[in-house]
Structure formats: structure tokens, C-alpha cells
Amino acid sequence: MSRLIIVSNRVAPISEGGPAAGGLAVGVYDALKETGGMWFGWSGDVLPSGQPRISVEERGPVTFATIGLVRRDYDQYYRGFSNATLWPAFHYRADLVQYDRHDFEGYCRVNTWLAQQLVPLLRPDDVIWVHDYHLIPFAKALRAAGVKNRIGFFLHIPFPASQVLLAVPPHRELVESLCSFDLLGFQTEPDLRSFCDYIVHEANGTADAPANGRPTTVQAFGRTLHAAAYPIGVYPDEIAELARAGESGKPVRTMRATLHARKLIMSVDRLDYSKGLVERFRAFERLLEQSPAQRNKVSFVQIAPPTRADMHAYQDIRVQLEGESGRINGRFAELDWTPIRYIHRQYERQVLAALFRASHVGYVTPLRDGMNLVAKEYVSAQDPDDPGVLVLSRFAGAAQELNGALIVNPVDIDGMAEALATALAMPLAERQSRYREMMAQLRENNVSVWRDNFMRDLQAAGSVEPVRKHAGVSLAD
CATH class of the missing domain: 3.40.50.2000 (Glycogen Phosphorylase B;)
Known part of the structure; x- marks a missing residue:
């Protein structure tokens, strides 16, 4: 049975009945605790210097693998490009976008470094599910390290219209990085349409219209991948x-x-x-x-x-x-x-x-x-x-x-x-x-359906006819 590997910027310190966490943390943890697997990402610790080490903790069926960031990486990757550039742009606040080339370089560098930390923990049949805007280059970094596993990406925030995304100077590099994933998931059909519009009109690619519940087939930057809307739910x-x-x-x-x-x-x-x-x-x-x-x-x-x-x-x-x-x-x-x-x-x-x-x-x-x-x-x-x-x-x-x-x-x-x-x-x-x-x-459409629809399509990614299922299925199916 394949393991599910969740990768997110922050591995939330979730405890049953504890303080409320954000939508990503609640949705991911509810999904992962049913299937078992690993959750990998930043611990939330910011270190003045040094070489951070991975901490691994078993908690029931879930393995938490976390690592700290040094101050420079936190400032460029997290405070800088992720939250001063991408967050306002993706929320249609181009007036608040702050861009610094060094921050983008740090964003790419930290994604590469995090991917390198994960590689030794992977097994050949693991299915990797990467979450949110902090980690757009993550699959590209894994591919460069030789990882052949299925890799999916889910964006928890909106995907902006093309003319808004163009306000981010390295927009093309970002979308090209997204095309290194096998399956892209968006919250809504309008978000999916915005992505496909960029592919067709800015990247000279193609995006087929979805039919019969199948994800859209996207061809761009020499890659073929799939994309669909998967609205996240609750229990x-x-x-x-x-x-x-x-x-x-x-x-x-x-x-x-x-x-x-x-x-x-x-x-x-x-x-x-x-x-x-x-x-x-x-x-x-x-x-x-x-x-x-x-x-x-x-x-x-x-x-x-x-x-x-x-x-x-x-x-x-x-x-x-x-x-x-x-x-x-x-x-x-x-x-x-x-x-x-x-x-x-x-x-x-x-x-x-x-x-x-x-x-x-x-x-x-x-x-x-x-x-x-x-x-x-x-x-x-x-x-x-x-x-x-x-x-x-x-x-x-x-x-x-x-x-x-x-x-x-x-x-x-x-x-x-x-x-x-x-x-x-x-x-x-x-x-x-x-x-x-x-x-x-x-x-x-509870959170299990969200997870199972995405995982079924990720398992099918690359085949001729990936099929969406709208009833709950287990990762073992």
C-alpha cells in the first residue's frame, strides 16, 4: 500500500481539541490521520544560524517530519516572496505586492533545500501531495533530484486572473514550475479557468475543456499534466x-x-x-x-x-x-x-x-x-x-x-x-x-471526498482517462 506524503510550508502543531488552526492545517490533518503517512515541512522555528536538522515524531498513524529555517531563509522565502509577493497578488491586491529578486532567489533556494531534505525519507511507491503557494517550485526540485514518484499540488488560496498574475515579475517561472507536478488542484472552477487562461494565452500551451468529470489535460513547457477543481470540505x-x-x-x-x-x-x-x-x-x-x-x-x-x-x-x-x-x-x-x-x-x-x-x-x-x-x-x-x-x-x-x-x-x-x-x-x-x-x-462533499477525489486523480495521472470519483475511496483502492 502506498504511503501518503503530505508536504506543506508549516506542519501545524495540531492536537485534538487544541487551538483552532487554519483551513490548510485542519483539512490536511483530517485527511492524513485516516490514511496514515508522513507530514513534512517547516517546524515554525527560526534559527539564527547553523544547519537545521530534521525532527521525526510518530503520533498514531502519522509521522511528523519537521525542520527549522535559518533567519535569512525565513526572511526571503517566507516573509519575502511568499507573503509579501505571492499572497497579495493571488488575493488580487497588486497594490500591496512587494518584489525583490533576492527574495525570489531565496524562495527557490529554500524549496530546493527542503526537497533535498525530504528525498532520503521517501520510498519508491510513495505518493506525494504538496500544498500551497509557498511550495510552487517543490516538484521541479524533486524532479531535479531524480524523484519519479507521483506528485500532486493543491492551492488553498485563489489563483489570480492572468492580468493580475503578470504583476509578479517571475510569473512565467512560477507557472512553469507548477507544470512539473502530475496533478494540480484548485479550490474552484474560476481558479482553474484562470490557470488555464494563463497556459493558453501567456505560455503558448493547451488546456482541454474538462468533460465527464475528468480533469483538464494541460500541455505546456514540454510537460503534460492534469488540473481540476477540488473544493475542500469539513466533517x-x-x-x-x-x-x-x-x-x-x-x-x-x-x-x-x-x-x-x-x-x-x-x-x-x-x-x-x-x-x-x-x-x-x-x-x-x-x-x-x-x-x-x-x-x-x-x-x-x-x-x-x-x-x-x-x-x-x-x-x-x-x-x-x-x-x-x-x-x-x-x-x-x-x-x-x-x-x-x-x-x-x-x-x-x-x-x-x-x-x-x-x-x-x-x-x-x-x-x-x-x-x-x-x-x-x-x-x-x-x-x-x-x-x-x-x-x-x-x-x-x-x-x-x-x-x-x-x-x-x-x-x-x-x-x-x-x-x-x-x-x-x-x-x-x-x-x-x-x-x-x-x-x-x-x-x-466532506473532507474525505476532497482527499479521495484528489488522490484517485493523482494515481491516474498520466494514464489516458483519469476518472473522478465522487464517493469516498481509500488510498489502497
Whole structure:
């Protein structure tokens, strides 16, 4: 039986019931713990100098192989090209792109070095699944080292339109590196179309239209590979159980007691400029402006754990958000009511699930997002007898699936305020109907289906007719 080797920038320190991790970490770990295998990547440690060594830890069916980065590599590969260049570009923020040739050289160098660290750990029949934008050159580096294994890549963030990607000077080198993989996975069909558009119009390649559930065949840079959309899912019933178990916990009891029967709007995001947090705060302010009856009747809780705190763009969004929440609270607060509770820390998954269940509205409005699993987790956590309403950005990948949400444009402040008012006033029967529709979709395409569809297509990559399967299959099949 083939082993599954997961490669990601960061090997998250996930523990059952521990602090909530990002979508990549949750999705990958849920997939890997069922099949067993190895998870390889950066440990999160930054060393002043020296030669980092791999640490290997067995935890149940999963082997964690991690390694630190020296400061220079961290600055160029992670802070530099990955997060100052690729992240803003792939989230359609060309105005925030910072590019330095030395950072790109460091990005390629670290990918090559990481690939060399993995090679001695590989077996001939391993199947390698590489994740996200930090590791675009990884397959090219493995091929240069003589690795013949099947190698797939999944992009957790959006793939930008060609004219946006052209803002990244080494765009051609990046796409050529992607073509070293056997299978490319994207979150949504629009992301896949953007990639194929680049292949055809910028790389002089070809990309066949997908048919009968088969991935697209791509030919470019002397390589033939396959590409398809694989929307990442969650385990909705597992999240529902977490939410039920957390309802009686102290955080939720405290929240309910301080609400004093007010309705609750709930948001959870990493503190990032792509999440539309400032626009979200202003739309809540507009709701209070236009619907005076909602004042002292509803509270908005925004949990925004810190991320990349050593980068100026993230320091700026934190300052801006703190200023907006203070301004809005100063304008509308009363002695017994604080309109916005802005919390800059992490909470455990069970606590978040229970808070979702206790809320009347889930408020998920990124300016651009690959999928946004918070939207799916919010729906999963709801009480079927009295579910809340999801207000969701059309630019989150989840909007392609969650038709029962109220879909909004995250830059339309008035439109979001109107959606909040609609959600707060929605009758029970309509809330239940929307909830049931979305839960059916989440169960049909849970994280196992995401994994199994991708793995089946990766196993078939290179054959004449790779076939998509939409029911769960094991890696051994």
C-alpha cells in the first residue's frame, strides 16, 4: 500500500481539541490521520544560524517530519516572496505586492533545500501531495533530484486572473514550475479557468475543456499534466458534535449571560487584509445607522487571531481595525451595551464551534478567499431546530457551494448592512430550509471526498482517462 506524503510550508502543531488552526492545517490533518503517512515541512522555528536538522515524531498513524529555517531563509522565502509577493497578488491586491529578486532567489533556494531534505525519507511507491503557494517550485526540485514518484499540488488560496498574475515579475517561472507536478488542484472552477487562461494565452500551451468529470489535460513547457477543481470540505457532523459538547462550557455560558437576550453576529478570521474586516465593521455600523431599532438589540463579536505579526501590512490592519472598533463603539455604545467586541486571540475549536451555534448570524465576508472553511464550520455547528443565517462573500470559494447563504459583495457596505438586517429578521422556516440545503451539500462533499477525489486523480495521472470519483475511496483502492 502506498504511503501518503503530505508536504506543506508549516506542519501545524495540531492536537485534538487544541487551538483552532487554519483551513490548510485542519483539512490536511483530517485527511492524513485516516490514511496514515508522513507530514513534512517547516517546524515554525527560526534559527539564527547553523544547519537545521530534521525532527521525526510518530503520533498514531502519522509521522511528523519537521525542520527549522535559518533567519535569512525565513526572511526571503517566507516573509519575502511568499507573503509579501505571492499572497497579495493571488488575493488580487497588486497594490500591496512587494518584489525583490533576492527574495525570489531565496524562495527557490529554500524549496530546493527542503526537497533535498525530504528525498532520503521517501520510498519508491510513495505518493506525494504538496500544498500551497509557498511550495510552487517543490516538484521541479524533486524532479531535479531524480524523484519519479507521483506528485500532486493543491492551492488553498485563489489563483489570480492572468492580468493580475503578470504583476509578479517571475510569473512565467512560477507557472512553469507548477507544470512539473502530475496533478494540480484548485479550490474552484474560476481558479482553474484562470490557470488555464494563463497556459493558453501567456505560455503558448493547451488546456482541454474538462468533460465527464475528468480533469483538464494541460500541455505546456514540454510537460503534460492534469488540473481540476477540488473544493475542500469539513466533517460537518463532527463539528456539530463539538458545538453541542461546548454549549455548556464556561465561555459560551459567559457570552450568553453578557448578551442579555440580544442577538449575536459572529465572525472568526485570521487578522489579514484579505478578509474584509474593515468593510465588515463599517457595514455593521451602517446597520445601526439605518436600523435604529437594532441598537442595544444585537452585538457583533469579531475574533481575529494574530498572524504574520512581524510584517508591516498586518501591523497596519491591526491598527486600523482597532481604530474602527473603537470609533464605532464610541458612537453607539451605551452603559449596558458594547456593539462590537473585537478579540485578538485564539480559541479552541470546541469553543468556536459552540459560539457559532449560539449566534444568530455568521458573518463571513472576505474580499477574496480560496475556500474559507469558517463558512462551512459555521453552518455545521448550527442547531437544526433553530439555525442561524450565514452572510457570505461572493468572493469566498465556499459561495460556489453554499447556496443557502445570503451572498454579498464585500465592498458593498449598504448591501452587507441590508443582508445583516435580513438575516436577523429571517423567519424560522426559511432558516431551517437554508440550513438543510447547505448541510446536505457539506455532507456530500466532506473532507474525505476532497482527499479521495484528489488522490484517485493523482494515481491516474498520466494514464489516458483519469476518472473522478465522487464517493469516498481509500488510498489502497
